[in-house]
Amino acid sequence: MKLKRYIHIIILLPALSVFSCGQEEKEEQKEKVTVAEVLEKEISFSRTFPATTVALEEVELRADVVGYVTGIFIKEGQQVRKGQLLYQIDPTRYQARKEQAAAAVSIAEGNFERIKKDFERYERLKAEDAIASQIYDNALIELRNAEQELNAAKSELENTSIDLQYASIYAPFDGTIGFSMVRMGSLVNPGESLLNIISRDNPMGADFFPEERYLTKFQELANYEDALADSIFLLRLTDGTEYPKPGEIEILDRAVNRNTGTVQIRLKFDNSDKKLRPGMSATLIVKDTQKDNVRLVPQSAIKEQMGEFSVFVVENDEVKQVKVKTGRNFQDYRVIEEGLEPGQKVIVKGLQKVQDGDKVEIIEEKDS
Structure with missing residues:
Protein backbone atom coordinates (compact mmCIF):
# COMPACT_ATOMS: atom_id res chain seq x y z
CA MET A 1 0.00 0.00 0.00
CA LYS A 2 2.78 2.41 0.73
CA LEU A 3 4.37 1.78 -2.64
CA LYS A 4 1.22 2.59 -4.59
CA ARG A 5 0.73 5.84 -2.71
CA TYR A 6 4.27 6.93 -3.53
CA ILE A 7 3.83 6.21 -7.20
CA HIS A 8 0.74 8.44 -7.36
CA ILE A 9 2.70 11.32 -5.91
CA ILE A 10 5.43 10.94 -8.51
CA ILE A 11 2.88 11.07 -11.34
CA LEU A 12 0.95 14.09 -10.12
CA LEU A 13 3.88 16.39 -9.51
CA PRO A 14 4.93 16.75 -13.19
CA ALA A 15 1.33 17.35 -14.28
CA LEU A 16 0.94 20.13 -11.74
CA SER A 17 4.20 21.65 -12.93
CA VAL A 18 3.10 21.65 -16.59
CA PHE A 19 -0.28 23.25 -15.77
CA SER A 20 1.38 25.96 -13.76
CA CYS A 21 3.82 26.88 -16.55
CA GLY A 22 1.01 27.06 -19.17
CA GLN A 23 -1.03 29.35 -16.98
CA GLU A 24 1.92 31.73 -16.54
CA GLU A 25 2.55 31.81 -20.31
CA LYS A 26 -1.08 32.64 -20.97
CA GLU A 27 -1.05 35.41 -18.44
CA GLU A 28 2.15 36.87 -19.89
CA GLN A 29 1.03 36.65 -23.56
CA LYS A 30 -0.54 39.93 -24.85
CA GLU A 31 -1.83 40.80 -28.30
CA LYS A 32 -0.01 43.65 -30.03
CA VAL A 33 -2.37 46.33 -31.40
CA THR A 34 -1.96 49.68 -33.07
CA VAL A 35 -3.92 52.59 -31.68
CA ALA A 36 -4.69 56.16 -32.71
CA GLU A 37 -5.99 59.08 -30.73
CA VAL A 38 -9.47 60.51 -31.11
CA LEU A 39 -8.93 63.86 -32.86
CA GLU A 40 -10.86 67.09 -32.54
CA LYS A 41 -10.60 69.37 -35.57
CA GLU A 42 -12.32 72.17 -37.43
CA ILE A 43 -13.00 70.93 -40.94
CA SER A 44 -15.04 71.88 -43.99
CA PHE A 45 -17.19 69.06 -45.30
CA SER A 46 -17.98 68.57 -48.95
CA GLU A 57 -22.51 78.97 -76.05
CA GLU A 58 -23.14 76.54 -78.90
CA VAL A 59 -24.60 77.16 -82.36
CA GLU A 60 -25.81 74.84 -85.08
CA LEU A 61 -24.63 76.13 -88.43
CA ARG A 62 -27.45 75.64 -90.94
CA ALA A 63 -27.96 76.78 -94.51
CA ASP A 64 -30.29 79.76 -94.95
CA VAL A 65 -30.35 79.52 -98.74
CA VAL A 66 -30.70 76.70 -101.24
CA GLY A 67 -27.74 75.67 -103.32
CA TYR A 68 -24.69 73.48 -103.71
CA VAL A 69 -21.71 73.65 -101.35
CA THR A 70 -18.84 75.11 -103.36
CA GLY A 71 -16.36 75.79 -100.56
CA ILE A 72 -15.36 74.27 -97.21
CA PHE A 73 -12.66 76.33 -95.55
CA ILE A 74 -12.19 74.57 -92.22
CA LYS A 75 -10.46 71.51 -90.85
CA GLU A 76 -12.80 69.46 -88.71
CA GLY A 77 -12.17 69.88 -84.99
CA GLN A 78 -10.06 73.01 -85.40
CA GLN A 79 -10.38 76.23 -83.44
CA VAL A 80 -11.83 79.10 -85.42
CA ARG A 81 -12.01 82.85 -84.93
CA LYS A 82 -15.09 85.07 -85.02
CA GLY A 83 -15.81 86.20 -88.60
CA GLN A 84 -13.77 83.41 -90.19
CA LEU A 85 -15.27 82.03 -93.43
CA LEU A 86 -16.35 78.42 -92.89
CA TYR A 87 -18.59 77.36 -95.81
CA GLN A 88 -19.58 78.75 -99.20
CA ILE A 89 -22.85 77.94 -100.95
CA ASP A 90 -22.86 78.63 -104.71
CA PRO A 91 -23.38 82.44 -104.82
CA THR A 92 -23.82 82.76 -108.60
CA ARG A 93 -27.64 82.93 -108.68
CA TYR A 94 -27.76 85.23 -105.65
CA GLN A 95 -25.20 87.59 -107.17
CA ALA A 96 -27.27 87.73 -110.39
CA ARG A 97 -30.47 88.42 -108.45
CA LYS A 98 -28.78 91.19 -106.53
CA GLU A 99 -27.58 92.85 -109.73
CA GLN A 100 -31.06 92.53 -111.22
CA ALA A 101 -32.61 94.07 -108.09
CA ALA A 102 -30.06 96.89 -108.14
CA ALA A 103 -31.03 97.66 -111.73
CA ALA A 104 -34.71 97.69 -110.79
CA VAL A 105 -33.96 100.16 -108.00
CA SER A 106 -32.12 102.41 -110.43
CA ILE A 107 -35.08 102.40 -112.82
CA ALA A 108 -37.57 103.01 -110.01
CA GLU A 109 -35.49 105.92 -108.70
CA GLY A 110 -35.40 107.52 -112.17
CA ASN A 111 -39.16 107.08 -112.60
CA PHE A 112 -39.82 108.50 -109.16
CA GLU A 113 -37.64 111.56 -109.77
CA ARG A 114 -39.41 112.26 -113.10
CA ILE A 115 -42.87 111.97 -111.59
CA LYS A 116 -41.83 114.02 -108.57
CA LYS A 117 -40.69 116.90 -110.80
CA ASP A 118 -44.01 116.77 -112.71
CA PHE A 119 -45.91 116.83 -109.46
CA GLU A 120 -43.92 119.80 -108.15
CA ARG A 121 -44.81 121.69 -111.36
CA TYR A 122 -48.48 120.84 -110.93
CA GLU A 123 -48.28 122.05 -107.35
CA ARG A 124 -47.14 125.51 -108.51
CA LEU A 125 -49.89 125.66 -111.11
CA LYS A 126 -52.49 124.62 -108.56
CA ALA A 127 -51.33 127.41 -106.25
CA GLU A 128 -52.03 129.85 -109.11
CA ASP A 129 -55.34 128.10 -109.81
CA ALA A 130 -54.07 127.38 -113.32
CA ILE A 131 -54.70 123.63 -113.39
CA ALA A 132 -57.70 121.42 -112.98
CA SER A 133 -57.99 119.63 -109.64
CA GLN A 134 -58.38 116.29 -111.38
CA ILE A 135 -54.99 116.62 -113.07
CA TYR A 136 -53.36 117.51 -109.73
CA ASP A 137 -55.01 114.57 -107.95
CA ASN A 138 -53.89 112.14 -110.66
CA ALA A 139 -50.33 113.46 -110.40
CA LEU A 140 -50.38 112.96 -106.63
CA ILE A 141 -51.57 109.35 -107.01
CA GLU A 142 -48.91 108.68 -109.66
CA LEU A 143 -46.23 110.08 -107.31
CA ARG A 144 -47.33 107.82 -104.43
CA ASN A 145 -47.36 104.80 -106.72
CA ALA A 146 -43.86 105.60 -107.92
CA GLU A 147 -42.69 105.95 -104.33
CA GLN A 148 -44.16 102.54 -103.44
CA GLU A 149 -42.52 100.96 -106.48
CA LEU A 150 -39.18 102.44 -105.43
CA ASN A 151 -39.59 101.11 -101.88
CA ALA A 152 -40.51 97.66 -103.20
CA ALA A 153 -37.44 97.65 -105.45
CA LYS A 154 -35.22 98.65 -102.52
CA SER A 155 -36.72 95.83 -100.37
CA GLU A 156 -36.03 93.32 -103.12
CA LEU A 157 -32.45 94.55 -103.35
CA GLU A 158 -32.06 94.17 -99.59
CA ASN A 159 -33.47 90.62 -99.69
CA THR A 160 -31.18 89.55 -102.50
CA SER A 161 -28.23 91.11 -100.66
CA ILE A 162 -29.12 89.08 -97.57
CA ASP A 163 -29.40 85.88 -99.61
CA LEU A 164 -25.99 86.56 -101.13
CA GLN A 165 -24.61 87.20 -97.65
CA TYR A 166 -26.14 83.94 -96.32
CA ALA A 167 -24.42 82.03 -99.10
CA SER A 168 -21.24 82.55 -97.09
CA ILE A 169 -21.25 81.08 -93.56
CA TYR A 170 -18.93 82.73 -91.05
CA ALA A 171 -17.99 81.80 -87.46
CA PRO A 172 -20.29 83.71 -85.05
CA PHE A 173 -17.68 83.64 -82.26
CA ASP A 174 -14.31 82.18 -81.27
CA GLY A 175 -14.66 78.46 -80.65
CA THR A 176 -14.10 74.91 -81.87
CA ILE A 177 -15.78 73.48 -84.95
CA GLY A 178 -17.00 69.88 -85.08
CA PHE A 179 -17.35 67.27 -87.81
CA SER A 180 -18.71 68.60 -91.10
CA MET A 181 -22.14 67.24 -92.03
CA VAL A 182 -21.76 68.14 -95.72
CA ARG A 183 -19.17 67.70 -98.40
CA MET A 184 -18.23 69.63 -101.53
CA GLY A 185 -21.12 69.51 -103.99
CA SER A 186 -23.77 68.67 -101.38
CA LEU A 187 -27.18 70.26 -102.01
CA VAL A 188 -28.43 72.17 -98.97
CA ASN A 189 -31.84 73.63 -98.20
CA PRO A 190 -32.66 76.61 -95.97
CA GLY A 191 -33.43 75.69 -92.34
CA GLU A 192 -33.03 71.95 -92.98
CA SER A 193 -29.41 71.19 -93.80
CA LEU A 194 -27.07 71.09 -90.78
CA LEU A 195 -23.57 72.04 -91.83
CA ASN A 196 -21.70 71.83 -88.53
CA ILE A 197 -21.78 72.75 -84.84
CA ILE A 198 -19.51 75.33 -83.23
CA SER A 199 -19.10 75.76 -79.48
CA ARG A 200 -17.29 78.35 -77.40
CA ASP A 201 -14.30 76.91 -75.53
CA ASP A 288 -19.19 73.89 -47.23
CA THR A 289 -18.50 77.55 -46.61
CA GLN A 290 -18.42 77.04 -42.81
CA LYS A 291 -16.16 74.83 -40.70
CA ASP A 292 -17.47 72.39 -38.08
CA ASN A 293 -15.69 71.33 -34.90
CA VAL A 294 -15.88 67.51 -34.91
CA ARG A 295 -14.28 64.41 -33.39
CA LEU A 296 -12.61 62.02 -35.78
CA VAL A 297 -11.30 58.46 -35.70
CA PRO A 298 -9.78 56.47 -38.55
CA GLN A 299 -12.41 54.48 -40.41
CA SER A 300 -10.42 51.31 -39.70
CA ALA A 301 -11.29 51.69 -36.00
CA ILE A 302 -15.05 51.34 -36.62
CA LYS A 303 -16.65 47.95 -36.08
CA GLU A 304 -20.20 47.35 -37.31
CA GLN A 305 -22.50 44.60 -36.10
CA MET A 306 -26.25 44.39 -36.65
CA GLY A 307 -26.44 48.03 -37.63
CA GLU A 308 -24.63 49.21 -34.51
CA PHE A 309 -21.18 50.77 -34.46
CA SER A 310 -18.48 50.42 -31.84
CA VAL A 311 -14.76 50.89 -31.25
CA PHE A 312 -12.20 49.29 -28.95
CA VAL A 313 -10.75 51.83 -26.54
CA VAL A 314 -7.48 51.04 -24.75
CA GLU A 315 -7.12 52.31 -21.15
CA ASN A 316 -4.29 51.10 -18.90
CA ASP A 317 -3.42 48.45 -21.50
CA GLU A 318 -6.92 46.98 -21.20
CA VAL A 319 -9.46 46.80 -24.03
CA LYS A 320 -12.92 48.26 -23.61
CA GLN A 321 -15.57 48.04 -26.31
CA VAL A 322 -17.53 51.29 -26.61
CA LYS A 323 -20.68 51.89 -28.70
CA VAL A 324 -20.56 55.09 -30.75
CA LYS A 325 -22.84 57.19 -32.93
CA THR A 326 -21.12 57.90 -36.21
CA GLY A 327 -21.50 60.77 -38.66
CA ARG A 328 -20.15 61.64 -42.08
CA ASN A 329 -16.94 60.42 -43.63
CA PHE A 330 -14.04 62.82 -44.04
CA GLN A 331 -11.18 61.49 -46.15
CA ASP A 332 -9.96 58.37 -44.24
CA TYR A 333 -11.78 59.33 -41.04
CA ARG A 334 -15.28 58.98 -39.63
CA VAL A 335 -17.00 61.63 -37.55
CA ILE A 336 -17.97 60.47 -34.05
CA GLU A 337 -21.05 62.29 -32.78
CA GLU A 338 -21.40 60.44 -29.45
CA GLY A 339 -19.40 57.97 -27.34
CA LEU A 340 -15.80 59.21 -27.42
CA GLU A 341 -13.75 62.07 -26.06
CA PRO A 342 -10.71 63.75 -27.66
CA GLY A 343 -7.43 62.09 -26.73
CA GLN A 344 -8.84 58.60 -26.11
CA LYS A 345 -6.96 55.81 -27.86
CA VAL A 346 -8.80 53.47 -30.20
CA ILE A 347 -7.51 50.31 -31.84
CA VAL A 348 -7.01 50.65 -35.60
CA LYS A 349 -5.04 47.45 -36.27
CA GLY A 350 -5.56 44.14 -34.56
CA LEU A 351 -9.11 44.69 -33.33
CA GLN A 352 -10.18 41.33 -34.79
CA LYS A 353 -7.91 39.54 -32.28
CA VAL A 354 -9.15 41.19 -29.09
CA GLN A 355 -12.22 41.15 -26.89
CA ASP A 356 -13.63 43.37 -24.21
CA GLY A 357 -11.37 43.14 -21.11
CA ASP A 358 -8.26 41.77 -22.84
CA LYS A 359 -4.82 43.02 -21.90
CA VAL A 360 -2.87 44.32 -24.91
CA GLU A 361 0.47 45.79 -25.86
CA ILE A 362 -0.14 49.00 -27.80
CA ILE A 363 1.78 50.59 -30.62
CA GLU A 364 1.12 54.28 -31.18
CA GLU A 365 0.06 55.40 -34.68
CA LYS A 366 0.88 59.03 -35.20
CA ASP A 367 -1.61 61.26 -36.99
CA SER A 368 -0.25 62.34 -40.37
Whole structure:
Protein backbone atom coordinates (compact mmCIF):
# COMPACT_ATOMS: atom_id res chain seq x y z
CA MET A 1 0.00 0.00 0.00
CA LYS A 2 2.78 2.41 0.73
CA LEU A 3 4.37 1.78 -2.64
CA LYS A 4 1.22 2.59 -4.59
CA ARG A 5 0.73 5.84 -2.71
CA TYR A 6 4.27 6.93 -3.53
CA ILE A 7 3.83 6.21 -7.20
CA HIS A 8 0.74 8.44 -7.36
CA ILE A 9 2.70 11.32 -5.91
CA ILE A 10 5.43 10.94 -8.51
CA ILE A 11 2.88 11.07 -11.34
CA LEU A 12 0.95 14.09 -10.12
CA LEU A 13 3.88 16.39 -9.51
CA PRO A 14 4.93 16.75 -13.19
CA ALA A 15 1.33 17.35 -14.28
CA LEU A 16 0.94 20.13 -11.74
CA SER A 17 4.20 21.65 -12.93
CA VAL A 18 3.10 21.65 -16.59
CA PHE A 19 -0.28 23.25 -15.77
CA SER A 20 1.38 25.96 -13.76
CA CYS A 21 3.82 26.88 -16.55
CA GLY A 22 1.01 27.06 -19.17
CA GLN A 23 -1.03 29.35 -16.98
CA GLU A 24 1.92 31.73 -16.54
CA GLU A 25 2.55 31.81 -20.31
CA LYS A 26 -1.08 32.64 -20.97
CA GLU A 27 -1.05 35.41 -18.44
CA GLU A 28 2.15 36.87 -19.89
CA GLN A 29 1.03 36.65 -23.56
CA LYS A 30 -0.54 39.93 -24.85
CA GLU A 31 -1.83 40.80 -28.30
CA LYS A 32 -0.01 43.65 -30.03
CA VAL A 33 -2.37 46.33 -31.40
CA THR A 34 -1.96 49.68 -33.07
CA VAL A 35 -3.92 52.59 -31.68
CA ALA A 36 -4.69 56.16 -32.71
CA GLU A 37 -5.99 59.08 -30.73
CA VAL A 38 -9.47 60.51 -31.11
CA LEU A 39 -8.93 63.86 -32.86
CA GLU A 40 -10.86 67.09 -32.54
CA LYS A 41 -10.60 69.37 -35.57
CA GLU A 42 -12.32 72.17 -37.43
CA ILE A 43 -13.00 70.93 -40.94
CA SER A 44 -15.04 71.88 -43.99
CA PHE A 45 -17.19 69.06 -45.30
CA SER A 46 -17.98 68.57 -48.95
CA ARG A 47 -20.62 66.81 -51.02
CA THR A 48 -20.24 65.26 -54.44
CA PHE A 49 -22.61 65.24 -57.41
CA PRO A 50 -22.32 63.74 -60.88
CA ALA A 51 -21.84 66.48 -63.47
CA THR A 52 -21.51 66.89 -67.23
CA THR A 53 -19.56 69.62 -68.96
CA VAL A 54 -21.51 71.73 -71.45
CA ALA A 55 -20.69 74.60 -73.77
CA LEU A 56 -22.08 77.87 -72.44
CA GLU A 57 -22.51 78.97 -76.05
CA GLU A 58 -23.14 76.54 -78.90
CA VAL A 59 -24.60 77.16 -82.36
CA GLU A 60 -25.81 74.84 -85.08
CA LEU A 61 -24.63 76.13 -88.43
CA ARG A 62 -27.45 75.64 -90.94
CA ALA A 63 -27.96 76.78 -94.51
CA ASP A 64 -30.29 79.76 -94.95
CA VAL A 65 -30.35 79.52 -98.74
CA VAL A 66 -30.70 76.70 -101.24
CA GLY A 67 -27.74 75.67 -103.32
CA TYR A 68 -24.69 73.48 -103.71
CA VAL A 69 -21.71 73.65 -101.35
CA THR A 70 -18.84 75.11 -103.36
CA GLY A 71 -16.36 75.79 -100.56
CA ILE A 72 -15.36 74.27 -97.21
CA PHE A 73 -12.66 76.33 -95.55
CA ILE A 74 -12.19 74.57 -92.22
CA LYS A 75 -10.46 71.51 -90.85
CA GLU A 76 -12.80 69.46 -88.71
CA GLY A 77 -12.17 69.88 -84.99
CA GLN A 78 -10.06 73.01 -85.40
CA GLN A 79 -10.38 76.23 -83.44
CA VAL A 80 -11.83 79.10 -85.42
CA ARG A 81 -12.01 82.85 -84.93
CA LYS A 82 -15.09 85.07 -85.02
CA GLY A 83 -15.81 86.20 -88.60
CA GLN A 84 -13.77 83.41 -90.19
CA LEU A 85 -15.27 82.03 -93.43
CA LEU A 86 -16.35 78.42 -92.89
CA TYR A 87 -18.59 77.36 -95.81
CA GLN A 88 -19.58 78.75 -99.20
CA ILE A 89 -22.85 77.94 -100.95
CA ASP A 90 -22.86 78.63 -104.71
CA PRO A 91 -23.38 82.44 -104.82
CA THR A 92 -23.82 82.76 -108.60
CA ARG A 93 -27.64 82.93 -108.68
CA TYR A 94 -27.76 85.23 -105.65
CA GLN A 95 -25.20 87.59 -107.17
CA ALA A 96 -27.27 87.73 -110.39
CA ARG A 97 -30.47 88.42 -108.45
CA LYS A 98 -28.78 91.19 -106.53
CA GLU A 99 -27.58 92.85 -109.73
CA GLN A 100 -31.06 92.53 -111.22
CA ALA A 101 -32.61 94.07 -108.09
CA ALA A 102 -30.06 96.89 -108.14
CA ALA A 103 -31.03 97.66 -111.73
CA ALA A 104 -34.71 97.69 -110.79
CA VAL A 105 -33.96 100.16 -108.00
CA SER A 106 -32.12 102.41 -110.43
CA ILE A 107 -35.08 102.40 -112.82
CA ALA A 108 -37.57 103.01 -110.01
CA GLU A 109 -35.49 105.92 -108.70
CA GLY A 110 -35.40 107.52 -112.17
CA ASN A 111 -39.16 107.08 -112.60
CA PHE A 112 -39.82 108.50 -109.16
CA GLU A 113 -37.64 111.56 -109.77
CA ARG A 114 -39.41 112.26 -113.10
CA ILE A 115 -42.87 111.97 -111.59
CA LYS A 116 -41.83 114.02 -108.57
CA LYS A 117 -40.69 116.90 -110.80
CA ASP A 118 -44.01 116.77 -112.71
CA PHE A 119 -45.91 116.83 -109.46
CA GLU A 120 -43.92 119.80 -108.15
CA ARG A 121 -44.81 121.69 -111.36
CA TYR A 122 -48.48 120.84 -110.93
CA GLU A 123 -48.28 122.05 -107.35
CA ARG A 124 -47.14 125.51 -108.51
CA LEU A 125 -49.89 125.66 -111.11
CA LYS A 126 -52.49 124.62 -108.56
CA ALA A 127 -51.33 127.41 -106.25
CA GLU A 128 -52.03 129.85 -109.11
CA ASP A 129 -55.34 128.10 -109.81
CA ALA A 130 -54.07 127.38 -113.32
CA ILE A 131 -54.70 123.63 -113.39
CA ALA A 132 -57.70 121.42 -112.98
CA SER A 133 -57.99 119.63 -109.64
CA GLN A 134 -58.38 116.29 -111.38
CA ILE A 135 -54.99 116.62 -113.07
CA TYR A 136 -53.36 117.51 -109.73
CA ASP A 137 -55.01 114.57 -107.95
CA ASN A 138 -53.89 112.14 -110.66
CA ALA A 139 -50.33 113.46 -110.40
CA LEU A 140 -50.38 112.96 -106.63
CA ILE A 141 -51.57 109.35 -107.01
CA GLU A 142 -48.91 108.68 -109.66
CA LEU A 143 -46.23 110.08 -107.31
CA ARG A 144 -47.33 107.82 -104.43
CA ASN A 145 -47.36 104.80 -106.72
CA ALA A 146 -43.86 105.60 -107.92
CA GLU A 147 -42.69 105.95 -104.33
CA GLN A 148 -44.16 102.54 -103.44
CA GLU A 149 -42.52 100.96 -106.48
CA LEU A 150 -39.18 102.44 -105.43
CA ASN A 151 -39.59 101.11 -101.88
CA ALA A 152 -40.51 97.66 -103.20
CA ALA A 153 -37.44 97.65 -105.45
CA LYS A 154 -35.22 98.65 -102.52
CA SER A 155 -36.72 95.83 -100.37
CA GLU A 156 -36.03 93.32 -103.12
CA LEU A 157 -32.45 94.55 -103.35
CA GLU A 158 -32.06 94.17 -99.59
CA ASN A 159 -33.47 90.62 -99.69
CA THR A 160 -31.18 89.55 -102.50
CA SER A 161 -28.23 91.11 -100.66
CA ILE A 162 -29.12 89.08 -97.57
CA ASP A 163 -29.40 85.88 -99.61
CA LEU A 164 -25.99 86.56 -101.13
CA GLN A 165 -24.61 87.20 -97.65
CA TYR A 166 -26.14 83.94 -96.32
CA ALA A 167 -24.42 82.03 -99.10
CA SER A 168 -21.24 82.55 -97.09
CA ILE A 169 -21.25 81.08 -93.56
CA TYR A 170 -18.93 82.73 -91.05
CA ALA A 171 -17.99 81.80 -87.46
CA PRO A 172 -20.29 83.71 -85.05
CA PHE A 173 -17.68 83.64 -82.26
CA ASP A 174 -14.31 82.18 -81.27
CA GLY A 175 -14.66 78.46 -80.65
CA THR A 176 -14.10 74.91 -81.87
CA ILE A 177 -15.78 73.48 -84.95
CA GLY A 178 -17.00 69.88 -85.08
CA PHE A 179 -17.35 67.27 -87.81
CA SER A 180 -18.71 68.60 -91.10
CA MET A 181 -22.14 67.24 -92.03
CA VAL A 182 -21.76 68.14 -95.72
CA ARG A 183 -19.17 67.70 -98.40
CA MET A 184 -18.23 69.63 -101.53
CA GLY A 185 -21.12 69.51 -103.99
CA SER A 186 -23.77 68.67 -101.38
CA LEU A 187 -27.18 70.26 -102.01
CA VAL A 188 -28.43 72.17 -98.97
CA ASN A 189 -31.84 73.63 -98.20
CA PRO A 190 -32.66 76.61 -95.97
CA GLY A 191 -33.43 75.69 -92.34
CA GLU A 192 -33.03 71.95 -92.98
CA SER A 193 -29.41 71.19 -93.80
CA LEU A 194 -27.07 71.09 -90.78
CA LEU A 195 -23.57 72.04 -91.83
CA ASN A 196 -21.70 71.83 -88.53
CA ILE A 197 -21.78 72.75 -84.84
CA ILE A 198 -19.51 75.33 -83.23
CA SER A 199 -19.10 75.76 -79.48
CA ARG A 200 -17.29 78.35 -77.40
CA ASP A 201 -14.30 76.91 -75.53
CA ASN A 202 -13.89 79.42 -72.73
CA PRO A 203 -15.51 79.59 -70.29
CA MET A 204 -16.94 76.06 -70.02
CA GLY A 205 -20.11 75.07 -68.18
CA ALA A 206 -20.92 72.07 -66.00
CA ASP A 207 -24.49 70.91 -65.31
CA PHE A 208 -25.57 68.93 -62.26
CA PHE A 209 -28.94 68.07 -60.72
CA PRO A 210 -29.07 68.18 -56.89
CA GLU A 211 -32.17 67.13 -54.98
CA GLU A 212 -34.73 69.71 -53.92
CA ARG A 213 -33.56 69.58 -50.28
CA TYR A 214 -30.28 71.23 -51.32
CA LEU A 215 -31.97 74.11 -53.16
CA THR A 216 -31.78 76.61 -50.30
CA LYS A 217 -28.07 75.93 -49.87
CA PHE A 218 -27.32 76.51 -53.54
CA GLN A 219 -29.44 79.65 -53.58
CA GLU A 220 -27.15 80.98 -50.86
CA LEU A 221 -24.04 79.89 -52.79
CA ALA A 222 -25.35 81.63 -55.93
CA ASN A 223 -24.89 84.92 -54.05
CA TYR A 224 -21.63 83.89 -52.39
CA GLU A 225 -19.04 86.37 -53.63
CA ASP A 226 -15.91 84.39 -52.73
CA ALA A 227 -16.86 81.10 -54.45
CA LEU A 228 -13.81 81.29 -56.73
CA ALA A 229 -11.38 82.45 -54.07
CA ASP A 230 -12.53 79.79 -51.60
CA SER A 231 -12.69 77.04 -54.26
CA ILE A 232 -16.25 76.08 -53.32
CA PHE A 233 -16.92 74.24 -56.59
CA LEU A 234 -14.30 71.82 -57.93
CA LEU A 235 -14.35 69.16 -60.64
CA ARG A 236 -12.82 65.71 -60.44
CA LEU A 237 -12.33 64.22 -63.91
CA THR A 238 -12.86 60.58 -64.85
CA ASP A 239 -9.11 59.85 -64.74
CA GLY A 240 -9.11 60.79 -61.04
CA THR A 241 -7.37 64.13 -61.46
CA GLU A 242 -8.83 67.30 -60.04
CA TYR A 243 -9.42 70.18 -62.43
CA PRO A 244 -7.16 72.97 -61.12
CA LYS A 245 -9.58 75.89 -61.54
CA PRO A 246 -12.66 76.42 -59.35
CA GLY A 247 -16.09 77.34 -60.71
CA GLU A 248 -19.04 79.50 -59.80
CA ILE A 249 -22.79 79.30 -60.32
CA GLU A 250 -23.86 80.63 -63.73
CA ILE A 251 -27.54 79.59 -63.85
CA LEU A 252 -29.93 78.17 -61.26
CA ASP A 253 -33.06 76.86 -62.97
CA ARG A 254 -36.34 78.61 -62.26
CA ALA A 255 -38.18 75.49 -61.07
CA VAL A 256 -37.78 72.02 -59.58
CA ASN A 257 -38.46 69.15 -61.95
CA ARG A 258 -41.71 67.55 -60.81
CA ASN A 259 -40.80 64.13 -62.13
CA THR A 260 -37.32 63.83 -60.60
CA GLY A 261 -37.48 66.23 -57.65
CA THR A 262 -34.21 67.81 -58.75
CA VAL A 263 -33.17 71.25 -59.93
CA GLN A 264 -30.75 71.93 -62.77
CA ILE A 265 -27.76 74.11 -61.89
CA ARG A 266 -25.09 75.26 -64.33
CA LEU A 267 -21.60 76.25 -63.20
CA LYS A 268 -18.98 78.24 -65.09
CA PHE A 269 -15.29 77.27 -65.17
CA ASP A 270 -12.33 79.07 -66.69
CA ASN A 271 -11.14 76.90 -69.57
CA SER A 272 -8.35 78.98 -71.05
CA ASP A 273 -6.12 75.88 -71.22
CA LYS A 274 -8.82 74.01 -73.25
CA LYS A 275 -8.72 70.93 -70.98
CA LEU A 276 -12.51 70.74 -70.73
CA ARG A 277 -14.69 69.78 -73.67
CA PRO A 278 -18.48 69.60 -73.91
CA GLY A 279 -20.00 66.26 -72.88
CA MET A 280 -17.30 65.15 -70.41
CA SER A 281 -18.43 63.27 -67.28
CA ALA A 282 -17.07 64.54 -63.99
CA THR A 283 -17.66 64.56 -60.25
CA LEU A 284 -18.55 67.91 -58.78
CA ILE A 285 -17.15 68.60 -55.29
CA VAL A 286 -19.09 71.23 -53.35
CA LYS A 287 -17.34 72.43 -50.20
CA ASP A 288 -19.19 73.89 -47.23
CA THR A 289 -18.50 77.55 -46.61
CA GLN A 290 -18.42 77.04 -42.81
CA LYS A 291 -16.16 74.83 -40.70
CA ASP A 292 -17.47 72.39 -38.08
CA ASN A 293 -15.69 71.33 -34.90
CA VAL A 294 -15.88 67.51 -34.91
CA ARG A 295 -14.28 64.41 -33.39
CA LEU A 296 -12.61 62.02 -35.78
CA VAL A 297 -11.30 58.46 -35.70
CA PRO A 298 -9.78 56.47 -38.55
CA GLN A 299 -12.41 54.48 -40.41
CA SER A 300 -10.42 51.31 -39.70
CA ALA A 301 -11.29 51.69 -36.00
CA ILE A 302 -15.05 51.34 -36.62
CA LYS A 303 -16.65 47.95 -36.08
CA GLU A 304 -20.20 47.35 -37.31
CA GLN A 305 -22.50 44.60 -36.10
CA MET A 306 -26.25 44.39 -36.65
CA GLY A 307 -26.44 48.03 -37.63
CA GLU A 308 -24.63 49.21 -34.51
CA PHE A 309 -21.18 50.77 -34.46
CA SER A 310 -18.48 50.42 -31.84
CA VAL A 311 -14.76 50.89 -31.25
CA PHE A 312 -12.20 49.29 -28.95
CA VAL A 313 -10.75 51.83 -26.54
CA VAL A 314 -7.48 51.04 -24.75
CA GLU A 315 -7.12 52.31 -21.15
CA ASN A 316 -4.29 51.10 -18.90
CA ASP A 317 -3.42 48.45 -21.50
CA GLU A 318 -6.92 46.98 -21.20
CA VAL A 319 -9.46 46.80 -24.03
CA LYS A 320 -12.92 48.26 -23.61
CA GLN A 321 -15.57 48.04 -26.31
CA VAL A 322 -17.53 51.29 -26.61
CA LYS A 323 -20.68 51.89 -28.70
CA VAL A 324 -20.56 55.09 -30.75
CA LYS A 325 -22.84 57.19 -32.93
CA THR A 326 -21.12 57.90 -36.21
CA GLY A 327 -21.50 60.77 -38.66
CA ARG A 328 -20.15 61.64 -42.08
CA ASN A 329 -16.94 60.42 -43.63
CA PHE A 330 -14.04 62.82 -44.04
CA GLN A 331 -11.18 61.49 -46.15
CA ASP A 332 -9.96 58.37 -44.24
CA TYR A 333 -11.78 59.33 -41.04
CA ARG A 334 -15.28 58.98 -39.63
CA VAL A 335 -17.00 61.63 -37.55
CA ILE A 336 -17.97 60.47 -34.05
CA GLU A 337 -21.05 62.29 -32.78
CA GLU A 338 -21.40 60.44 -29.45
CA GLY A 339 -19.40 57.97 -27.34
CA LEU A 340 -15.80 59.21 -27.42
CA GLU A 341 -13.75 62.07 -26.06
CA PRO A 342 -10.71 63.75 -27.66
CA GLY A 343 -7.43 62.09 -26.73
CA GLN A 344 -8.84 58.60 -26.11
CA LYS A 345 -6.96 55.81 -27.86
CA VAL A 346 -8.80 53.47 -30.20
CA ILE A 347 -7.51 50.31 -31.84
CA VAL A 348 -7.01 50.65 -35.60
CA LYS A 349 -5.04 47.45 -36.27
CA GLY A 350 -5.56 44.14 -34.56
CA LEU A 351 -9.11 44.69 -33.33
CA GLN A 352 -10.18 41.33 -34.79
CA LYS A 353 -7.91 39.54 -32.28
CA VAL A 354 -9.15 41.19 -29.09
CA GLN A 355 -12.22 41.15 -26.89
CA ASP A 356 -13.63 43.37 -24.21
CA GLY A 357 -11.37 43.14 -21.11
CA ASP A 358 -8.26 41.77 -22.84
CA LYS A 359 -4.82 43.02 -21.90
CA VAL A 360 -2.87 44.32 -24.91
CA GLU A 361 0.47 45.79 -25.86
CA ILE A 362 -0.14 49.00 -27.80
CA ILE A 363 1.78 50.59 -30.62
CA GLU A 364 1.12 54.28 -31.18
CA GLU A 365 0.06 55.40 -34.68
CA LYS A 366 0.88 59.03 -35.20
CA ASP A 367 -1.61 61.26 -36.99
CA SER A 368 -0.25 62.34 -40.37
